[in-house]
Amino acid sequence: MSDFNQDMLGDMAIEALERTAFVSAEPADSEFLDELDQSEWYTRIKYSGPVSGAVYLAGSPGFMLGLASSLLGVEIEDVAIEKEGLDALRELTNIVGGSVVSALGGDRCKLSLGLPEVVEAGEFPSGGPGEHCVLDAEGERLEIFWQPAEGANAKAA
Amino acid sequence: MSCNLLIVDDSPILRAAIKKVVKLAGLEEDRIFEAGNGKEALELMSTIWVDMVLLDLNMPVMNGEEFAQELRKQPELEDVAVVVVSTESNEDRLNRMRELGVIEVLHKPFEPEDLRKIIVNNLGVKL
Numbered sequence: 353m354s355d356f357n358q359d360m361l362g363d364m365a366i367e368a369l370e371r372t373a374f375v376s377a378e379p380a381d382s383e384f385l386d387e388l389d390q391s392e393w394y395t396r397i398k399y400s401g402p403v404s405g406a407v408y409l410a411g412s413p414g415f416m417l418g419l420a421s422s423l424l425g426v427e428i429e430d431v432a433i434e435k436e437g438l439d440a441l442r443e444l445t446n447i448v449g450g451s452v453v454s455a456l457g458g459d460r461c462k463l464s465l466g467l468p469e470v471v472e473a474g475e476f477p478s479g480g481p482g483e484h485c486v487l488d489a490e491g492e493r494l495e496i497f498w499q500p501a502e503g504a505n506a507k508a509a
Numbered sequence: 510m511s512c513n514l515l516i517v518d519d520s521p522i523l524r525a526a527i528k529k530v531v532k533l534a535g536l537e538e539d540r541i542f543e544a545g546n547g548k549e550a551l552e553l554m555s556t557i558w559v560d561m562v563l564l565d566l567n568m569p570v571m572n573g574e575e576f577a578q579e580l581r582k583q584p585e586l587e588d589v590a591v592v593v594v595s596t597e598s599n600e601d602r603l604n605r606m607r608e609l610g611v612i613e614v615l616h617k618p619f620e621p622e623d624l625r626k627i628i629v630n631n632l633g634v635k636l
Contacts, residue, residue: 367618368617368618370618371618371619371620372523372526372617372618372619373526401599420522423522423523423525423526424522424525424526424529425525425529436522439520439521439522440522442520443520443522443523446520446567446596446617447596447617447618449596450595450596450597450598450616450617451596451618453596453598454596454598454616457598457599459600460600461598461599461600462599462600462601463598463599464599464602465567465596465597465598465599466567467567467569
C-alpha cells in the first residue's frame, strides 16, 4: 500500500473503537480542537520487517476512562486511569497497530508487530514523516500518529 | 451449554471484553476461564478440560505460537479447538499457526457476531 494517509489512519482507529469498545468517534473538527481536553497518556507499538516504524496513541483522561469503562462494562467511577485506563489504551494501540501493519504489508504481510508500551509525553512525535490525526471520541480526544522509521519506504516489499 | 472456553491474552481488559461478548452470546460464566499467557494456559489445562482456546499471539512469558507447539506435544489435548484472536497479520506466522492445528484466525478488531459464529460452528453448539 503506497498511499497510506491520515484518513485511513483515523478510520482504523474508529473501527477499532466501535468494534471493540462500542465507542463512537469521528475526525475532530480542526476549528474546535481546543475544545477537546489535551492528551495526557501516551502509548506506542513498534513494527519491523521489510520496513519498520511505530504507531503512537495519546488520549485525554476522559477518553481513557470512557474506553476502559466501555471495554469492561463498568461505571467510569470504578475505573482507574493508571490501571484499567492504560491497559485499555495499550490494547487499542495493539489493535490499531495491527491494522496499520496489515495495510502496509498487504495480503502477504511479512511485518511483525511488537508489544504495546506506555511512553512519556515527550516521545510522542510532534512532527516529521508520517501521518497524524485527532479524533473526537464522544467528546474526548484521541490522537494517532503513524511514524515510519527514518528513510523507510512506506510500502512493504 | 456445557462447553469450557479458555481466553488466553496478556491484556486483562481485553480478556474482560471478550468474556463479556461470550457471556452475552450465552455461555455460562463459570465455563469461561482466563490465562495471561501460554504458560498459565497450559497449567490451567492440566487441571480442567477445555473445549476451545481463544488465543492471542503476542504475549510475554510464553507467546501463542509457543503455546500451540506445546499443546500439540500432548496427545490428550489434540481435540482442543484453538482459535487465534490477534492483531497478527504476518503471513508466515499465521501459516505456522495453521500447521500447528489452529482452526480459525479472528483478526482484532472483530465483530462480536464473528466470535459467536466461530464458537457455534466449531463446537457444534447453539449459543
